[in-house]
Amino acid sequence: MAENKDIRPTDNSGDNTNLTFEAAIARLEEIVRALEGGGAPLDESLSLFEEGVSLVKLCNEKLDKAEQKVKLLTVGPDGTTSEEEDFGGTDK
Template sequence: MSRKKPENLDFETARGELQDIVEKLEQGDISLEESLKVFERGVALFRNCQKLLSEAEQKVSILSEKSMDAEPEAFEPDHAD
């Protein structure tokens, strides 16, 4: 099974794979060559997670600014009599 490119993964999937990589590296029972491959994948996943978090932070910031500048609206309750 081929792995998806890190930039094609959603945050939760990338984070989960990154956690697996950290555990694998901490165990220390893989060769140096394999460790470097796994580490390289981990760096790519980490960068993707950072990018996704940054994008989410920007969206929240934009939405917060819009909310703060929005004009107040009168509350009109529904009358279901």
């Protein structure tokens, strides 16, 4: 049974850059639940969707930065990585 929480778009005008990855994912999950519930008016649903898109972009950027940092940290003295690690995700 779906929980019908009254979730509103945040007032930060799309500025989610100060959120941690985990906080962004948690907010994204709230938005998905609210949109799947279908109880919000159209304008509010569109605002939530817009916020969700922004959060997905933020999460992707944070994941890309983390991946680059891991690659940087695993570079050997000869400039090559020891081995390509598969982190279990699917490539684009």
